[in-house]
Amino acid sequence: MLIETRDLWKTYIMGMQELHALKGVNLQIEKAEYVAIMGPSGSGKSTLMNLIGCLDSPTRGEYYLNGESVSDMNDNELAKIRNKEIGFVFQTFNLLPRANSLHNVELPLIYSGIDTGTRREMASTALEQVELLEWAGHKPNELSGGQRQRVAVARALVNNPSLILADEPTGNLDTKTGLDIMKLFRRLNDRGNTLIVVTHDPEIAQFADRIIHIRDGEIEKEERRSGQVQDVH
Amino acid sequence: MRFGDLLRLSFEALRAHKLRTFLTVLGIVIGVTSVIAIISIVVGMNEKITSLINSMGTSTFTISKYGIEDYKSQEAYREARKRKNFKFRDALAIERDCELCEEVGAEAVTFRQLKYGSDKMNNVAIAGITSNFINMTEFEVAEGRVHSEFEQDRYAQVALIGDKIRRELYEGLDVVGRELKIGIHKYEIIGLAKPRGSMLGEDLDEFVLIPITTLLKNYGSNREIEIFIKAPSEEALAETIDQARVILRSRRHLDFQEEDDFAVTTAEEWLEFYGSVTGTIQVVAVAIPLIALVVAGIVVMNIMMVSVTERTREIGIRKSLGARKRHIMLQFLSEALMMSVFGGAIGIGLGILLAKALAGAGDLPFVISKLAILGGIFISTGVGVVFGLYPAMKGARLDPVDAMRFE
Ligand SMILES: Nc1ncnc2c1ncn2[C@@H]1O[C@H](COP(=O)(O)OP(=O)(O)OP(=O)(O)O)[C@@H](O)[C@H]1O
Ligand SMILES: [Mg+2]
Numbered sequence: 187m188l189i190e191t192r193d194l195w196k197t198y199i200m201g202m203q204e205l206h207a208l209k210g211v212n213l214q215i216e217k218a219e220y221v222a223i224m225g226p227s228g229s230g231k232s233t234l235m236n237l238i239g240c241l242d243s244p245t246r247g248e249y250y251l252n253g254e255s256v257s258d259m260n261d262n263e264l265a266k267i268r269n270k271e272i273g274f275v276f277q278t279f280n281l282l283p284r285a286n287s288l289h290n291v292e293l294p295l296i297y298s299g300i301d302t303g304t305r306r307e308m309a310s311t312a313l314e315q316v317e318l319l320e321w322a323g324h325k326p327n328e329l330s331g332g333q334r335q336r337v338a339v340a341r342a343l344v345n346n347p348s349l350i351l352a353d354e355p356t357g358n359l360d361t362k363t364g365l366d367i368m369k370l371f372r373r374l375n376d377r378g379n380t381l382i383v384v385t386h387d388p389e390i391a392q393f394a395d396r397i398i399h400i401r402d403g404e405i406e407k408e409e410r411r412s413g414q415v416q417d418v419h
Numbered sequence: 420m421r422f423g424d425l426l427r428l429s430f431e432a433l434r435a436h437k438l439r440t441f442l443t444v445l446g447i448v449i450g451v452t453s454v455i456a457i458i459s460i461v462v463g464m465n466e467k468i469t470s471l472i473n474s475m476g477t478s479t480f481t482i483s484k485y486g487i488e489d490y491k492s493q494e495a496y497r498e499a500r501k502r503k504n505f506k507f508r509d510a511l512a513i514e515r516d517c518e519l520c521e522e523v524g525a526e527a528v529t530f531r532q533l534k535y536g537s538d539k540m541n542n543v544a545i546a547g548i549t550s551n552f553i554n555m556t557e558f559e560v561a562e563g564r565v566h567s568e569f570e571q572d573r574y575a576q577v578a579l580i581g582d583k584i585r586r587e588l589y590e591g592l593d594v595v596g597r598e599l600k601i602g603i604h605k606y607e608i609i610g611l612a613k614p615r616g617s618m619l620g621e622d623l624d625e626f627v628l629i630p631i632t633t634l635l636k637n638y639g640s641n642r643e644i645e646i647f648i649k650a651p652s653e654e655a656l657a658e659t660i661d662q663a664r665v666i667l668r669s670r671r672h673l674d675f676q677e678e679d680d681f682a683v684t685t686a687e688e689w690l691e692f693y694g695s696v697t698g699t700i701q702v703v704a705v706a707i708p709l710i711a712l713v714v715a716g717i718v719v720m721n722i723m724m725v726s727v728t729e730r731t732r733e734i735g736i737r738k739s740l741g742a743r744k745r746h747i748m749l750q751f752l753s754e755a756l757m758m759s760v761f762g763g764a765i766g767i768g769l770g771i772l773l774a775k776a777l778a779g780a781g782d783l784p785f786v787i788s789k790l791a792i793l794g795g796i797f798i799s800t801g802v803g804v805v806f807g808l809y810p811a812m813k814g815a816r817l818d819p820v821d822a823m824r825f826e
Contacts, residue, residue, distance in 0.1 A: 241739055241819050262743050269741020280736045280823060284435055296424050297741040341740070 187253070188348060188380055189215040189238060194247035196233050196403075207233040209403040210247070215382065217348070220375040222394035223384045230403040231384045232353055238382065239272050239351045240264045252348060269297050273342025275352035279334045281326045281341075287313060288322040291341045298345065312340040316370060332363035339370060343379075350374065352383045356390055368393045420746050429753040436726070440758060443722045446715035447762025448769060451799050453708030455770025455791045460778060461701050463785035471623075472689045474557040478653045479686060480660060482646040482667065486682025487692045502680045504643040507635060509670060510549070513646065516666050519659040522649040524549040525631055529638045533627065534600035535588040543584070544626045545601055547634025555649045563595040563610030571630040579610035583624035601627060604637050616784070656685065712798060715762075716806040723755050723810035734814050735822025748815035755807025756800065763799025767792055 196208040207230045215221055223231050236242040237249060240256055243264075249256045251271065259267070273294075274280075281290045291309040300308070313319045316336040326334050335355060342350050352371070356364030364387075372393055375381050383394060391397050392411070399406040433440045475481075482505070489499035510525040517523065527547040533540040550568045552558070558565075566577045578599055585594050599606045606629065615623040635642070650659035660683050671680060727734070734747055771787055778785035 236820050239739075265738065265741050265743040268739060274739055276823070280732075280739070282733060282736060284431070293737065294740045297420055297737075297743070297746060299420055301421070302423075 187214060188217045188219075188251070189213065190250040191237075192248040194234075194237060194249060195245045196230070196237060196242070197245040206403055208237070208244070211400075211403075211405055213398070213405065215380065218375070218378050218380055220371070220381045220393070220395045221383070222391035222397045223382065223400065224386065224388070224391050224397055225400040225406070227386075229400050231400060233403075234400065235351050235353050235382070235384055238349075239274055240267045265297075269294055270345060271348045273345065273347040273350040275335065275338050275342050275350065275355045277354040277357040279326070279331075279338050279358070281334060281337060283326055286323050286325050287318060287329070287337045287340075290326070290337055291344050293341065294345045308344055309340075312344040313337070315343060315374075316340045330363075331359050332366060335359060335363075335367055336370065339367070339374075343374070349380045349382065352381070354384055354386070356385065356387065364390065420742075420749075425749055425753055426757075428750055429757050432726070432730075432750075432754055433757060439722055439726075443719055443758045444762040444765070446718040447712075447759050447799055447802060448766045450708065450712035450715035450802070451763050451766025451795050452769040452773055453711050454705070454798060455767050455795045456773040456777060457704050457708055458791040458794055459771060459774035459785045459788060460783050461704060462788040462790055463774075463778065464697070464783060465701075466786055466788075467784040468693055469690060472686050472693070475647075475686050475689075476555060476557070476649060477686050478650045478656055479555055480648055480650070480656065481684050482648065482663065482681060483684070484643060484681050487684055487688060489682065490692075503671060504641070505646060505681070507631060507640075507644055509667065510644065510646045512670060513648065513663055513666050517648070517659070517662045519651060519655060519662050520648050521651050522551050522555050522647075524552045524555055524647040524649075525644045526552070526647065527631055527634050527642050527644040529634065529642065531602040531638070533584065533588065535598065538588045540584065540587050540625075545634065545638075546626055546628050547631035548628055549631055552647065555647055559613040561611045561613040563608070565610055565628065566630045571632050574633045574636050575630060576604065576606045576633060577609045577629065578606040579612060579628040580608055581612050581624040581626040582614040583622050584627060585611055599627070601629070602638065660685075712802060716802040719755055719759060719802060720806040720810060723751060723807055724813070726754070727751060727810045727814040730814075731817060731822050731825040734817050735819050735825065738817070738819035739823060744815040747817075748811045751811035751814050752804070752807050755811070756803040759799045759803030759807075760796075763795055763802075766799065767795040770795065 191211055191213045194208055194211040194213070195206065198205040198207055211234060213234075223234065225231050233242075237244050240251075240259075244257060247257070251267065256264070256267065282293070285293075288306070288309050291312050292305050295305040295308060310319060310322065313322055316339050318333060318336050318340065321329060321333060321337075326337070329337065335358075339350075339355075342352075350371075355367055355371075359367065368390055371381055371383065381394075383390070385391050395411050397409045397411075399408070484502040484504060485496070485499050489495045505525075507525055507527075510523055513520060514523040525548070529545050529547075530542045531545050533543050550566055550571045553560075553565045560579070561582070563579065565579055566575060570577055578601065580594060580599065584599075588599075589597065594608050594611050597608050599608050610628075612624065612626075612628075617623055631644070646663075648659065648663055650656045664679065664683065667681060668679065673680065737747065770791070774785045777783065
């Protein structure tokens with residue numbers, strides 16, 4: 187089991203109001219699975235991704251990644267997990283505008299203290315996997331949206347993480363480019379990468395093996411691509 | 420994270436905002452430059468005066484009817500003036516009776532007109548000294564010699580001149596062997612002193628040395644003289660002073676309950692006196708540019724705050740990719756440090772140049788002091804750390820999710 191959450195809660199306190207973004211999520215994801223998370227806006231998808239990605243800590247509940255309890259970790263340990271175990275792809279790409287593709291892809295490696303030579307090699311390999319090696323020297327503003335997102339995917343791959351998380355990776359792309367990214371994800375999954383993708387788009391979700399629907403901070407239902415729908419209630 | 424990566428990161432960030440970096444560095448340059456310039460001049464002045472006073476030697480003391488206290492107020496000075504003058508024979512008596520006194524010398528001063536051919540110099544200090552004075556101070560002769568004891572005993576008409584006299588009256592000539600007229604008396608020049616430069620507009624080379632006996636004979640023997648005594652060692656200083664005092668007290672017929680009607684002053688006391696007069700001025704002189712540095716520090720802090728705010732998203736992205744608090748903190752701190760160390764280095768260089776220019780214009784001594792350079796390095800680094808720390812911490816503490824959402 188790669189991911190296991192038990193009764194995961196996330197509560198935001200805004201003034202006098204408590205907002206439960208997640209209300210007791212139980213989730214299990216195996217290694218090499220390809221999971222899509224769907225749900226209406228404000229249902230808690232991003233919140234869940236941030237918890238799974240160790241960017242944020244749950245208010246309550248437990249989260250095990252590779253059998254290790256993440257909920258007990260301090261800031262430094264979480265940073266280490268983000269660096270080694272997780273690759274993020276965001277809707278807004280989140281590349282550093284002043285850095286070229288190669289440097290953007292290198293970033294996680296800088297924080298793991300890898301030397302320049304090895305780093306260059308690993309970043310080039312990752313760029314090659316997304317077919318962007320010849321764009322290594324270009325800055326984000328010289329790339330198309332699809333290319334930018336592929337740089338972001340290369341960056342997510344570069345540390346050979348256990349898990350790649352993508353929060354609406356196609357949200358800022360046209361349909362065709364979005365599908366290209368999904369094909370890329372499909373290939374990565376075929377090579378054994380574990381993927382979790384948040385999306386609004388049922389067509390995009392169809393690329394996954396499993397689709398998890400959430401609503402109001404709770405898992406509403408899960409479906410396997412084989413077609414069977416599991417009602418969790 | 421590797422150190423080289425950290426430096427490259429900071430350097431790139433600074434390069435991306437050239438104008439901002441330039442202004443920050445400029446602020447630090449101005450602060451450090453002024454501190455270094457002032458410290459260089461203050462230290463230079465201290466060193467020059469210390470060396471002038473110490474040239475007397477640390478085991479040497481002076482006896483005169485005026486003491487340091489008597490220079491501190493008009494009233495005290497007027498009182499001291501009423502005291503009996505020392506005579507050359509007092510110095511001779513000490514030489515005869517003081518066993519501990521290794522050397523006893525004396526000096527009398529008058530101001531006269533100098534003449535060589537048709538060239539004149541007015542109001543030049545003429546010092547009558549004993550021949551052993553060369554053994555008691557670090558006085559240096561460039562050419563020729565100081566008069567001998569033999570010449571002193573015979574009231575010889577010989578003189579050693581300061582370099583200013585040579586420049587004004589004997590430019591281009593060999594001075595030794597030439598004639599010099601002091602007032603109405605003629606002298607043969609037997610020596611030339613090594614130049615000592617000038618300070619605060621006063622030329623330290625404008626003097627003539629002649630035998631004290633000659634001075635007293637030619638220009639009046641009823642004048643005040645100052646006695647110089649060298650103790651065998653610094654340890655024996657106090658005992659030697661007591662011996663000399665006892666001799667002088669009896670010569671001046673002082674009762675045992677009467678206080679000394681003369682003053683003994685050691686080199687150390689002269690230094691202290693100088694320090695008490697100039698100390699406050701120096702503190703103020705150094706404090707003013709320090710304010711400039713604090714202003715520079717606040718500029719650094721401000722710019723770093725802007726930089727952190729502006730790069731909130733970048734911080735979020737870096738954190739999401741595994742940057743720890745300390746990585747972010749070091750990134751911003753090293754930016755602040757780079758600017759301040761760079762500005763500090765330029766400031767040290769400019770400060771030394773400025774000190775040189777000011778020293779030249781204002782006739783002040785200056786030295787390239789270790790204190791100034793170390794101070795400059797320390798201060799600029801300090802400014803970087805102190806004023807860079809808060810913004811860096813603020814950046815490091817940002818929550819990655821919030822930071823990435825920041826527009
Ligand atoms: N930092 C926060 N402070 C307060 N409330 C928050 C915060 N982040 C999220 N929320 C709230 O939590 C709920 C879930 O938000 P979340 O971003 O997870 O939704 P989402 O499913 O990703 O929506 P979308 O599809 O629009 O991206 C929303 O009601 C949102 O307003
Ligand atoms: Mg969202």
